[in-house]
Amino acid sequence: MSDTEATVEEAAPVPASTSCGQSVLHPGRDAYLGTVESLRNEGYCSAIDLTVVDYLTHPGRTDLPEGIEPERFEVVVGLIDHARRTRIRLRVQVPADDPTVPSLFDLFPGTEAMEREAFDLFGVSFEGHPDHSRILLPEDWVGHPLRKDEGIGAIPVQFKAASERR
Amino acid sequence: MVDEAVGAMDMGSDERVRRRDRSAVLRMTEVEAAELAITPRNPITGEVADERMILNMGPAHPSTHGVLRLLLEMEGETVLRSKPIIGYLHTGMEKTGENLTFLQGPTNVTRMDYASPLFSELVFSLATEQLLGIEVPTRATWIRMLMCELNRVSSHLLFQATNGMDLGAVSMMIYGWREREEVLRFFEKVTGLRMNHNYIRPGGVAADLPDGWQDDIRHLLEIIPPRLDEYEILLNNQPIFRARLQGVGVLEPAEALALSVTGPILRATGYDWDLRRDEPYLAYDQVDFDVVVGTCGDSFDRYAVRLEEIRQSLHIVEQILDLMPDGDYRTQDKKVTPPPRARIDESMEALIHHFKIFTEGFHVPEGEVYAAVESPRGELGCYIVSDGGPKPYRMHIRGPSFANLQTLPHLMHGRLIADAVAVISSVDPIMGEVDR
Structure with a gap:
């Protein structure tokens, strides 16, 4: 634990920004786990939300601070500090050719279902997740429907009992 | 072999x-x-x-x-x-949300939590309004608060009904449904529908409260509290009901926080956290209410917390009755609110606004925002990313039940x-x- 803390302190400070008055941090993938851990030690006691955004068709977003290279996927984590009544949001850039981030399960077990959902719908993998499987879609489903290159109605709905000809 | x-x-x-x-x-x-x-x-x-x-x-x-x-x-x-x-029940509503305009959005999210649909509409509207940077008229804020608190009452009454039914107190099911129906009748009068209202929209609410709404509210305030007392007489001292709930499914506050649990389940553990008081939205800082907490975190506490929350919600509704301000029920920003029907016949500009809003939708500035409200089940969040177009680029709903379900294996x-x-x-x- 102290190792990670030390590396976070030694490393450059995590770029921050504000969006509609809400504070946002932009850690890199390497600093992601360490940042969340130090935030947890600071008092952010619960991981409220974890989701992914696919920026495939909106690459030129302007709300990233300088030095952050926009990538296709963004893992968005919401943490809350009850004692100070503050929230903080983390936006982690994840490239399309290697969509993996470390899992937060060891720090916040409550992210288990949220990370499964993110994997299910976006195909972003969470390394170290104890049950890395689909959660909403059937286990044999092919594809990740919330990706922007999966169109609406692109997959014909098949009912197992439906006959081929009517 | x-x-x-x-x-x-x-x-x-x-x-x-x-x-x-x-x-x-x-x-x-x-x-x-x-x-x-x-x-x-x-x-x-x-x-x-x-x-x-x-x-x-x-x-x-x-x-x-x-x-x-x-x-x-x-x-x-x-x-x-x-x-x-x-x-x-997965129907890809987040994907659907990316293909509906911000004005159509509430029709989609209202079908998520079908027992408390107004909260989903509220959180979607709050997020959209933060991105737009518009202020909602005071009366609209108070109407939203009135409707949401009544929705909390109807949702918790539904819980009392199903909870009783699951434990064998089948008459409780009938009673809970009966009182919930009274609240839904008021909703039907205001919004036109018993469920899936599409009443709270970005910019305000769909319609003003009907004439005589105060009498309907007074009627509700008159009939529901004595019936809550009846529930307590029926259930609290019933040995079977108590034995099946007390000490069953105990959750510690630390466990609840680790599992991202919110709402009555978190409060039943004795943890004092309610977004209405701690991160006030709407006008909750102007009304008086207690945050109900439990002591043991067992199933009985979760039942008791929800029962008392009905009383607190009715207490808020009672104050809203006196404090409801006059004014407009939706913002007069012409880019967001469609013009009144009569204006369309006389003003070309009104016709254009009407046409643009209902075909293309209004454009929302680029950005991302997370809004959260205290729904009857916990923190209901909405994360919207806008690319500057008339539809959300990404619309994510943080459903409290989704996170709360993770407690089941630990409780059982x-x-x-x-x-x-x-x-x-x-x-x-x-x-x-x-x-x-």
């Missing part, structure tokens, strides 16, 4: 032992569970070699509140590990299967919101 079979079974049982760690969550796929579900027998003696079995419960079980399915690892009648399997661990029913009921999941 026989030796081979015995050897294979031994290897299998090693595998079984390895998988059966001490944790409460059954982390395996359905295929693996189906393999484990076959009770192995010693091929020579025919004795059952393993007392444990995997039992499937749901998705069409009356106590699973819709289409929740559970894989339960049972030893006799004791639940060891379990895994909630969800997704039977080591309890009887009959307690599983009480535990599911006390978590009060709405599957429409879990699966979205």
Whole structure:
């Protein structure tokens, strides 16, 4: 634990920004786990939300601070500090050719279902997740429907009992 | 031949032992569970070699509140590990939300948590308004608060009804439904619909309160509190009801926080956190109410917290009755609010605005925002990313039931299967919101 803390302190400070008055941090993938851990030690006691955004068709977003290279996927984590009544949001850039981030399960077990959902719908993998499987879609489903290159109605709905000809 | 079979079974049982760690969550796929579900027998003696079995419960079980399915690892009648399997109601509403304009958005999100639809509409509207940077008129804010508190009452009454039914107090089901119907009747009068209202929209609400709404509210305030007292007489001192809830499914505050639990389940553990008081939105800082907390975090506390929250919500409604300001019920920003019907006949500009809003939709500045409200089930969040267009680039709803469901394996661990029913009921999941 102290190792990670030390590396976070030694490393450059995590770029921050504000969006509609809400504070946002932009850690890199390497600093992601360490940042969340130090935030947890600071008092952010619960991981409220974890989701992914696919920026495939909106690459030129302007709300990233300088030095952050926009990538296709963004893992968005919401943490809350009850004692100070503050929230903080983390936006982690994840490239399309290697969509993996470390899992937060060891720090916040409550992210288990949220990370499964993110994997299910976006195909972003969470390394170290104890049950890395689909959660909403059937286990044999092919594809990740919330990706922007999966169109609406692109997959014909098949009912197992439906006959081929009517 | 026989030796081979015995050897294979031994290897299998090693595998079984390895998988059966001490944790409460059954982390395996359905295929693996189906393999484990076959009770192995010693091929020579025919004795059952393993007392444990995997039992499937749901998705069409009356106590699973819709289409929740559970894989339960049972030893006799004791639940060891379990895994909630969800997704039977998944209809891709977040994807749908990306293809509806911001004005159409509430029709989509209102179908998520169908027991408290107004909260989903509210949180979507709040997020959109933050991106737009518009102020909502005071009266609209207070109408929203009135409707949401009444919705909390109807949702908790539904919980009282189903909770009673699950525990065998079937008359409670009828009573809870009866009072809920009174509230829904008011909703129908205001919004036109009993559920899925599409009443709270970005910029305000769809229509002003009808004439005489105060009398309807006074009627509700008159009939519901005495009936809550009746519920207490009916349930609180009933030995069967108490025995089935007290000490069942105990959750510690630290566990609840780690599992991202919010709402009445978190408060029942004794943890004092309510977004209405701690991160006030709408006008909750101008009304007086108590945050109800439990002491033990068991199923009975979750029942009692929700019952008392009905009283607190009615207390808020009573204050709103006196404090409701006059004014407009929606913003007069012409880019967001459609013009009144009469204006379309006389003003070309009004016609253009009407046409643009209903065909293309209004454009929302680029950005991302997270809004959260305290729904009857906990923190309901909405994360919207806008690319500057008339539709959300990404619309994510943080459903409280989705996170709360993760507590089920921990609450059921080591309890009887009959307690599983009480535990599911006390978590009060709405599957429409879990699966979205």
